[in-house]
Amino acid sequence: MSPTRFLRTCTYALPLAAFTVLTATAADLPAKPSAGDLVKQSKPADWRPLDPNNTLYMELPSGRVVIELAPDFAPRSIANLKTLVGEKYFDGLAVLRSQDNYVAQWGDPDAETKPKPLGTAKAKVTAEFTVPMSNDKHFVRQMDFDGYAPQIGHSNGFPVGRDPKTKTTWLAHCYGMVGIGRDNDTDSGNGAELYVVNGHAPRHLDRNVTVIGRVVSGMALLATQPRGGEAMGFYGANEARTPIKSVRLAADVPEAERSNLEVMRSEAPIYKQVIEAQRNRGGPWNKFSPNYVELCNAPIPVRERPAL
């Protein structure tokens, strides 16, 4: 008996940017490809590189956080955020909050006393909690039940809810998703304060906040922040905040310094197999299979682009 072997064989969750392969030697449930196997079997055409014009690099002292933007779902908000980023608004700001099993949040530590000017960016942007379904030309439906949305699926790799009655669609608050802080006023957000989900998906925030994208690399740098000691995980005056060195649009960074990531195409047939591999996991470790997977337990694979 070797206790450490347990989770060396039993771990099938898909982390945001790393895959592991199950070696099936004997089967309780039938042998079948795991999500990791499918990634290994995939073809170059199953992947797309990140678009440098819709990718942000947030540089922390501990490394780079890569955020993929979803302009189909928040065109106005993302335009304003790009203005802020282009004018280097975030450089020198900080992570303001880390609440366990909820969100980490970053922005201007002096927002309430001596706020940093927003430059040419707008102070208020009309909310984009949902957008017309016609905005989203890439939706691929996942047939599992969801309590928070009449329909679920992925669009360009982003987890999505939608409602055919209202003909609206929206990004779902899964782990690693990034949204725009706002006050009680629906239109009070502008992108100067952002948060990321660092725990179990707080899906009740869906349709209540403008979501702009997701962290595709470096999420651990935000997830392992010490939790803040004040209410809701805000850092107190005597707690060290992590400074933000800079936030840049990938297109504004020299090519040699860009991250070289690619995202599985959620419209490729292989992604349906990835979902199915998580609905029913095979291999010798699994004894019971739920024949179901939650939207937020089926994140789209991301990886370093293999050398050609």
Next chain:
Amino acid sequence: MSPTRFLRTCTYALPLAAFTVLTATAADLPAKPSAGDLVKQSKPADWRPLDPNNTLYMELPSGRVVIELAPDFAPRSIANLKTLVGEKYFDGLAVLRSQDNYVAQWGDPDAETKPKPLGTAKAKVTAEFTVPMSNDKHFVRQMDFDGYAPQIGHSNGFPVGRDPKTKTTWLAHCYGMVGIGRDNDTDSGNGAELYVVNGHAPRHLDRNVTVIGRVVSGMALLATQPRGGEAMGFYGANEARTPIKSVRLAADVPEAERSNLEVMRSEAPIYKQVIEAQRNRGGPWNKFSPNYVELCNAPIPVRERPAL
């Protein structure tokens, strides 16, 4: 516009052991008590203290992790774990693994080369992936749909799935839940290697592992561990592992050194109100209400016992 006020008002997620109150000044959705309000309004009889005979203290250099055991759901495994703890098996062992958005795991770093003797504890314990429904005399059903279990609810505050057809019940892998590592063999776990969920609930592990309880305090100490650099978040030879100073049964710790926590009674009427407060959140910040809450988004409140 004060950006930092956003999540000062919008945060209603229930962290494991801390509550915040929404000050409703104007309502978009009708004003109604939040989960935090309900905690404030609760009566002493709505709470029960932790049972020192079913509470573990894991002492890390950064502080104490408190684990409440659920003997209704894993009597054999918990008996073996108590033997290990009573013989100080865990003292000097380490956190072996931290995988982002999945689990942290602890046990014997030398398990594969020069394993620490298990003392009088058993090396194999018959699995308790599910137990007969008759074991669980405290189940209170939550009527929301769940994709991983025919029925869901809470039992003594633990999130539970059950199946009336097979007349079985089991603990659900929500954030903070603690399970027993095992190899491919169903009965290969013994409690010497434990893991805790540190991200979105990996509910596909339900009915595949013996779950023994949940972290009710100190979860952030495990969640913020640096992620391990090897496959599945195991720490490599050159990475610093967090040592475990000791693990003790609370009953074996002098009363003055015990944590003074209490857990809301899931069978108390107020807990149904707490769930409802999360199914439909009121107050001025919320614009949309899902009329639904996932099992793992409705954790039972835990708090320091108020002074009498």
